[in-house]
Amino acid sequence: MKNYTFMNLRLLSIPFLIAILFLPLFSFGQRSAAEYFEEGNTKARASDFAGALQAYSVVISINADHAPSFFNRGLAKANLKDHRGAILDYDRAIEINPKEALYYQSRGVSKSMQEDYRAAIQDYTRGIELNPDDSKSYYNRGVSYAKLDNHRSAMADLDKALVLDPSDVAAYYARGNCKQHLHEYAGSLSDFSKVIEMSPKRAGAYAGRGSAKIELNDFQGAAADFTRAIELSPNEAAYYDKRGFAKNKIEDYKGAISDYDKTLQLEPENYQAYYGRGFSKNKLNDQKGAILDLTKAIELKNTYVADPKKIQYAGPINKTILDELRNQVKEHVKIDDLTTERAEAYFIRGISKSKSGDSRGALLDISTAVELNPTYADAYFSRGLIKSSIGDQMGAVLDFSSSIKLKTNFPEAFYLRGIIKHSLGEVNEGCLDLSKSGELGYMPSYKVISTYCN
Structure with missing residues (x-):
């Protein structure tokens, strides 16, 4: 009997795995382990991950050495954003069956979501050793390298991912970002243009290309790209901030002020926006307004001028x-x-x-x-x-x-x-x-x- 596992993580996608259920058909409340396993799969496909988790736990209680149930329960936990719990289940699945590439890749995803990128890279590497033609493993490892600011290694993996799958929009997008970090702005512009060609409603691609154009001194083109990004994602403060910067460069100071006003409406403590708006006001001879904005830019969130004794630190659960x-x-x-x-x-x-x-x-x-x-x-x-x-x-x-x-x-x-x-x-x-x-x-x-x- 073949049963399909599931995965619905959005950051780093993972393909389906065909899992065959090898379990003694013991009765558990007059139902077999195979039936509970299939129930888990059915609930998972319906996005009832909590229900799926419970069904797989029943299978595990019957057979503590059934790797697919540990793996699927890990996927259920991952989809409930419980990546620590997922990793524990993946560990057990790998202990039972260390030859399944997808187990390593899935554990790598959860480690990446916990920002443990070095450990994630080890898992992706093992997955590649077991399945060297899987483009997603190269993509995932490339993203993890990028998170560690190892952009050269990231580029090599993303290049390989695109050789294996030239239609991977996410890989072009990630490579465009890497090229910006490496100051390869023309190449970055080319990758983001490819993303826009393949997925024309992706706001981040226009923003990425706009940033590349700023570095290439095409401020008019940058403003146009950020305008398109704003049309697609009108509540992204950074897009207005960047367009304001481009407008300052082409001496559209009133237009820049309008953009910085919007930035601060969306993000009231954006000190860079106060700086840009202060610059614009200075150019328009509003020196009083410029001084107020620039003072904000200097003092807001600036540890160099704050009294350390007044800084209070609190965790997210206060x-x-x-x-x-x-x-x-x-x-x-x-x-x-x-x-x-x-x-x-x-x-x-x-x-x-x-x-x-x-x-x-x-x-x-x-x-x-x-x-x-x-x-x-x-x-x-x-x-x-x-x-x-x-x-x-x-x-x-x-x-x-x-x-x-x-x-x-x-x-x-x-x-x-x-x-x-x-x-x-x-x-x-x-x-x-x-x-x-x-x-x-x-x-x-x-x-x-x-x-x-x-």
């Missing part, structure tokens, strides 16, 4: 966001048999005190419950919630870790430990916790992963 994410978690407090030590009563009374705003009293009661019953996973979990709410994030992490140790399939505990670790700067560890939470079925994890882990 206290406000952490509080919001944590407060969305619902506790599933259930009634348990009351033991002789009455730990359960202390626990529920602690929950009641917490809901009444008495955090101190709640901590005392729940801590008593933990002392009376050191294996009380739910009590550690609730105490972690309270500690986090009053700012004791390290204490909260310890409590969530205790609850996970006692109840290994506790998705909310992984979720909360993940967002707290992320807020404390342990981004990779936090995102791995979020990945595990999602794998265990807590779907809000993937929204956080999408926003803060990529």
Whole structure:
């Protein structure tokens, strides 16, 4: 039985792989592993990646050595933007079957999405060794080289990709960018013109060609290209900024001011736009306006004039966001048999005190419950919630870790430990916790992963 795997990553595309399912047809809830595998494929093709993930997990629980299920589950996680979790699944698929080129290429994509370009290059290289005629592997490796500013190696790979597939618009586009970094502006202009010929509604190609024309002193042509880019993508601040620069060069100062006004409307802290507008105002003899704009250009986001003591650094998950994410978690407090030590009563009374705003009293009661019953996973979990709410994030992490140790399939505990670790700067560890939470079925994890882990 042949089953098609899937891939829908937009940055670095990967072709389909035909996977044959070799599994003993054990019954699992009166359904076979093959049926769960096919269900996963069906859900994946319908873009139900969360559902696909769960189906592949069932197959893995039946046969822990089935490489296609680990690979497909990795693809599902990647499409949910959980690239750390995807890499773990690709690792296992490669461990089981180290001869499949697509496994390496897919792992390379997820590593690239995590900006681990050196490791991605190693994977793409291994993929090329196993399948030397795959243009996408050369393209992907070229993009990774470019991200590391190794533009010569990037160019060599992109050249090879275009030999293998002359219709690859993305490769022309990437090579055009590389040529600009190498100051090969005429070649860059040629590549972007080829992109425009093949895909005439790609705004970035007009912008890239416009930038090449600026370097070649064709400011009129550059302004025309940025005009076309703006028509296709009217909310891109950089296009107005660049067109303003070109207009300044051809002494259209009023037109330049109009473009810089639009730039600052879209991007109020663009200090380069203040500089360009200040220059235009100076040329139009509006010296008061020029001074105001140029002062902004000097002071805005300038670490050379700021007082370092006033600079505050905060991660993407700051206290406000952490509080919001944590407060969305619902506790599933259930009634348990009351033991002789009455730990359960202390626990529920602690929950009641917490809901009444008495955090101190709640901590005392729940801590008593933990002392009376050191294996009380739910009590550690609730105490972690309270500690986090009053700012004791390290204490909260310890409590969530205790609850996970006692109840290994506790998705909310992984979720909360993940967002707290992320807020404390342990981004990779936090995102791995979020990945595990999602794998265990807590779907809000993937929204956080999408926003803060990529």
